[in-house]
Amino acid sequence: MIPTITVFERSPDGGSGHARDMPVRWALEEAGQPYHARLVSFRGLKEPAHRRLQPFGQIPTYEEDGLVLFESGAIVLHIAERHAGLLPGGEHGRARAIMWIFAALNTVEPPIVEHEQASYVEHGQPWFCEERLSFLRDRIRVRLAQLSCRLGDGGWLDGAFSAGDLMMVTVLRRLNGSGLLEDHPNLAAYVARGEARPAFRRAFEAQRAVFLASSAG
Protein backbone atom coordinates (compact mmCIF):
# COMPACT_ATOMS: atom_id res chain seq x y z
CA MET A 1 0.00 0.00 0.00
CA ILE A 2 1.23 3.49 -0.80
CA PRO A 3 1.53 5.66 2.32
CA THR A 4 -0.18 9.04 2.63
CA ILE A 5 1.46 11.99 4.36
CA THR A 6 -0.17 15.29 5.28
CA VAL A 7 1.44 18.54 4.20
CA PHE A 8 0.57 22.22 4.28
CA GLU A 9 -1.89 23.26 1.58
CA ARG A 10 0.09 26.50 1.44
CA SER A 11 3.32 26.30 3.41
CA PRO A 12 4.38 29.36 5.41
CA ASP A 13 7.93 28.58 4.32
CA GLY A 14 7.07 29.74 0.82
CA GLY A 15 8.26 26.50 -0.77
CA SER A 16 11.75 26.70 0.75
CA GLY A 17 11.46 23.19 2.17
CA HIS A 18 11.72 24.06 5.86
CA ALA A 19 8.35 22.69 6.92
CA ARG A 20 8.61 19.27 8.48
CA ASP A 21 7.06 17.30 5.65
CA MET A 22 10.41 17.82 3.94
CA PRO A 23 12.45 15.20 5.86
CA VAL A 24 9.59 12.72 5.41
CA ARG A 25 9.43 13.36 1.66
CA TRP A 26 13.23 13.09 1.49
CA ALA A 27 13.29 9.77 3.38
CA LEU A 28 10.58 8.34 1.13
CA GLU A 29 12.53 9.44 -1.95
CA GLU A 30 15.78 7.92 -0.59
CA ALA A 31 13.82 4.71 -0.02
CA GLY A 32 12.34 4.83 -3.52
CA GLN A 33 8.91 4.66 -1.92
CA PRO A 34 6.04 6.41 -3.73
CA TYR A 35 3.61 8.31 -1.52
CA HIS A 36 0.46 10.41 -1.62
CA ALA A 37 0.44 13.91 -0.09
CA ARG A 38 -2.84 15.11 1.39
CA LEU A 39 -2.97 18.91 1.53
CA VAL A 40 -4.27 20.40 4.78
CA SER A 41 -5.24 24.03 5.29
CA PHE A 42 -4.34 25.94 8.44
CA ARG A 43 -7.99 25.70 9.48
CA GLY A 44 -8.08 22.00 8.65
CA LEU A 45 -5.11 21.35 10.96
CA LYS A 46 -7.23 22.29 13.94
CA GLU A 47 -10.38 20.38 12.98
CA PRO A 48 -11.31 17.05 14.63
CA ALA A 49 -10.57 14.98 11.54
CA HIS A 50 -6.91 16.01 11.57
CA ARG A 51 -6.55 16.12 15.35
CA ARG A 52 -7.55 12.46 15.46
CA LEU A 53 -4.36 11.86 13.50
CA GLN A 54 -2.16 14.52 15.08
CA PRO A 55 -3.30 15.70 18.55
CA PHE A 56 -1.20 18.88 18.31
CA GLY A 57 -2.90 20.02 15.12
CA GLN A 58 0.24 19.92 12.99
CA ILE A 59 1.75 18.33 9.91
CA PRO A 60 3.24 15.92 8.97
CA THR A 61 1.36 12.72 9.61
CA TYR A 62 1.98 9.36 7.96
CA GLU A 63 -0.72 6.78 7.25
CA GLU A 64 -0.10 3.31 5.90
CA ASP A 65 -2.11 0.06 6.25
CA GLY A 66 -4.01 1.37 9.27
CA LEU A 67 -0.89 2.73 10.96
CA VAL A 68 -1.02 6.45 11.79
CA LEU A 69 2.18 8.20 12.85
CA PHE A 70 3.13 11.76 13.64
CA GLU A 71 6.49 13.33 14.61
CA SER A 72 8.76 13.74 11.59
CA GLY A 73 11.66 12.02 13.36
CA ALA A 74 9.55 8.96 14.16
CA ILE A 75 8.22 8.83 10.60
CA VAL A 76 11.74 9.05 9.13
CA LEU A 77 12.88 6.25 11.43
CA HIS A 78 9.85 4.12 10.49
CA ILE A 79 10.71 4.52 6.80
CA ALA A 80 14.40 3.89 7.45
CA GLU A 81 13.69 0.65 9.30
CA ARG A 82 11.62 -0.72 6.43
CA HIS A 83 13.64 0.29 3.39
CA ALA A 84 17.30 0.05 2.45
CA GLY A 85 19.51 3.09 2.11
CA LEU A 86 18.86 4.99 5.34
CA LEU A 87 20.28 2.81 8.12
CA PRO A 88 23.52 0.80 8.07
CA GLY A 89 23.28 -2.98 8.19
CA GLY A 90 25.36 -3.51 11.32
CA GLU A 91 23.76 -3.21 14.75
CA HIS A 92 26.24 -0.64 16.07
CA GLY A 93 26.14 1.50 12.93
CA ARG A 94 22.36 1.42 13.01
CA ALA A 95 22.29 2.49 16.65
CA ARG A 96 24.67 5.38 15.91
CA ALA A 97 22.58 6.53 12.96
CA ILE A 98 19.53 6.66 15.23
CA MET A 99 21.65 8.51 17.81
CA TRP A 100 22.34 11.20 15.19
CA ILE A 101 18.60 11.57 14.46
CA PHE A 102 18.09 12.39 18.11
CA ALA A 103 21.16 14.63 18.20
CA ALA A 104 19.78 16.63 15.28
CA LEU A 105 16.32 17.04 16.82
CA ASN A 106 17.21 17.19 20.52
CA THR A 107 20.58 18.92 20.65
CA VAL A 108 21.26 20.90 17.50
CA GLU A 109 17.76 22.05 16.47
CA PRO A 110 16.41 23.48 19.77
CA PRO A 111 18.64 26.59 19.87
CA ILE A 112 17.95 27.15 16.16
CA VAL A 113 14.17 26.98 16.64
CA GLU A 114 14.36 29.11 19.79
CA HIS A 115 16.23 31.80 17.87
CA GLU A 116 13.68 31.63 15.02
CA GLN A 117 10.80 31.91 17.49
CA ALA A 118 12.45 34.84 19.24
CA SER A 119 13.12 36.54 15.91
CA TYR A 120 9.69 36.08 14.34
CA VAL A 121 7.22 35.51 17.16
CA GLU A 122 8.56 37.46 20.12
CA HIS A 123 9.12 40.71 18.27
CA GLY A 124 7.06 43.38 20.00
CA GLN A 125 6.82 41.47 23.26
CA PRO A 126 7.99 43.47 26.32
CA TRP A 127 10.84 41.05 26.93
CA PHE A 128 12.07 41.08 23.33
CA CYS A 129 15.51 42.62 22.92
CA GLU A 130 18.46 42.29 20.61
CA GLU A 131 20.58 41.02 23.52
CA ARG A 132 18.32 37.98 23.77
CA LEU A 133 18.74 37.27 20.05
CA SER A 134 22.49 37.62 20.43
CA PHE A 135 22.47 35.23 23.40
CA LEU A 136 20.47 32.69 21.38
CA ARG A 137 22.81 33.01 18.41
CA ASP A 138 25.74 32.28 20.69
CA ARG A 139 24.03 29.05 21.78
CA ILE A 140 23.69 28.05 18.15
CA ARG A 141 27.36 28.87 17.61
CA VAL A 142 28.36 26.51 20.43
CA ARG A 143 26.52 23.56 18.87
CA LEU A 144 27.78 24.33 15.36
CA ALA A 145 31.39 24.51 16.58
CA GLN A 146 31.00 21.17 18.36
CA LEU A 147 29.38 19.52 15.35
CA SER A 148 31.93 21.03 12.95
CA CYS A 149 34.73 19.59 15.06
CA ARG A 150 33.09 16.15 15.08
CA LEU A 151 32.39 16.10 11.35
CA GLY A 152 35.87 17.33 10.45
CA ASP A 153 36.47 16.61 6.77
CA GLY A 154 34.09 13.65 6.76
CA GLY A 155 31.53 13.27 4.02
CA TRP A 156 28.78 12.18 6.40
CA LEU A 157 28.56 11.90 10.19
CA ASP A 158 29.41 8.22 10.46
CA GLY A 159 30.62 6.60 7.24
CA ALA A 160 27.85 6.18 4.68
CA PHE A 161 24.88 8.57 4.38
CA SER A 162 22.14 7.67 6.86
CA ALA A 163 18.85 8.90 8.27
CA GLY A 164 21.00 10.68 10.88
CA ASP A 165 22.53 12.81 8.13
CA LEU A 166 19.13 13.33 6.52
CA MET A 167 17.82 14.80 9.77
CA MET A 168 20.98 16.77 10.56
CA VAL A 169 21.09 18.35 7.10
CA THR A 170 17.38 19.15 7.43
CA VAL A 171 18.09 20.95 10.72
CA LEU A 172 21.24 22.76 9.59
CA ARG A 173 19.79 24.05 6.33
CA ARG A 174 17.44 26.19 8.39
CA LEU A 175 20.59 28.30 8.92
CA ASN A 176 21.32 28.69 5.20
CA GLY A 177 22.30 32.30 4.63
CA SER A 178 22.40 33.20 8.34
CA GLY A 179 26.18 33.45 8.34
CA LEU A 180 26.26 31.08 11.31
CA LEU A 181 26.48 27.99 9.10
CA GLU A 182 28.88 29.69 6.71
CA ASP A 183 31.27 30.28 9.62
CA HIS A 184 31.97 26.55 9.38
CA PRO A 185 32.86 25.69 5.76
CA ASN A 186 32.74 21.96 6.47
CA LEU A 187 29.15 22.26 7.75
CA ALA A 188 28.11 24.43 4.81
CA ALA A 189 29.64 21.85 2.46
CA TYR A 190 27.90 19.03 4.37
CA VAL A 191 24.51 20.70 3.91
CA ALA A 192 25.22 21.35 0.23
CA ARG A 193 26.20 17.68 -0.17
CA GLY A 194 22.87 16.63 1.28
CA GLU A 195 20.92 19.10 -0.87
CA ALA A 196 22.73 17.81 -3.97
CA ARG A 197 21.35 14.30 -3.48
CA PRO A 198 18.82 13.41 -6.19
CA ALA A 199 16.35 12.23 -3.53
CA PHE A 200 16.57 15.60 -1.77
CA ARG A 201 16.01 17.42 -5.05
CA ARG A 202 12.93 15.34 -5.85
CA ALA A 203 11.51 15.93 -2.37
CA PHE A 204 12.28 19.64 -2.50
CA GLU A 205 10.67 20.12 -5.92
CA ALA A 206 7.59 18.14 -4.85
CA GLN A 207 6.96 20.33 -1.80
CA ARG A 208 7.73 23.47 -3.79
CA ALA A 209 5.24 22.45 -6.49
CA VAL A 210 2.50 22.32 -3.84
CA PHE A 211 3.33 25.85 -2.72
CA LEU A 212 3.51 27.22 -6.27
CA ALA A 213 0.17 25.60 -7.12
CA SER A 214 -1.39 27.15 -4.01
CA SER A 215 -0.02 30.53 -5.04
CA ALA A 216 -1.39 30.20 -8.57
CA GLY A 217 -4.88 29.39 -7.20
Ligand SMILES: N[C@@H](CCC(=O)N[C@@H](CSCc1ccc([N+](=O)[O-])cc1)C(=O)NCC(=O)O)C(=O)O
Ligand atom coordinates in the same frame (compact mmCIF):
# COMPACT_ATOMS: atom_id res chain seq x y z
N1 LIG B 1 7.62 17.76 16.41
C1 LIG B 1 6.75 17.82 15.25
C2 LIG B 1 6.54 19.27 14.89
C3 LIG B 1 5.66 19.44 13.68
C4 LIG B 1 5.52 20.89 13.33
O1 LIG B 1 6.18 21.78 13.90
N2 LIG B 1 4.66 21.14 12.35
C5 LIG B 1 4.43 22.52 11.94
C6 LIG B 1 4.95 22.75 10.51
S1 LIG B 1 6.62 22.36 10.36
C7 LIG B 1 7.33 23.70 11.33
C8 LIG B 1 7.69 24.86 10.46
C9 LIG B 1 6.75 25.82 10.15
C10 LIG B 1 7.09 26.89 9.33
C11 LIG B 1 8.38 26.98 8.84
N3 LIG B 1 8.74 28.08 7.98
O2 LIG B 1 9.94 28.17 7.55
O3 LIG B 1 7.84 28.89 7.68
C12 LIG B 1 9.32 26.02 9.17
C13 LIG B 1 8.97 24.95 9.96
C14 LIG B 1 2.95 22.78 11.94
O4 LIG B 1 2.16 21.95 11.52
N4 LIG B 1 2.61 23.99 12.38
C15 LIG B 1 1.21 24.39 12.37
C16 LIG B 1 0.77 24.70 13.76
O5 LIG B 1 1.53 24.36 14.72
O6 LIG B 1 -0.32 25.29 13.89
C17 LIG B 1 7.37 17.03 14.09
O7 LIG B 1 8.61 16.98 14.04
O8 LIG B 1 6.62 16.47 13.27
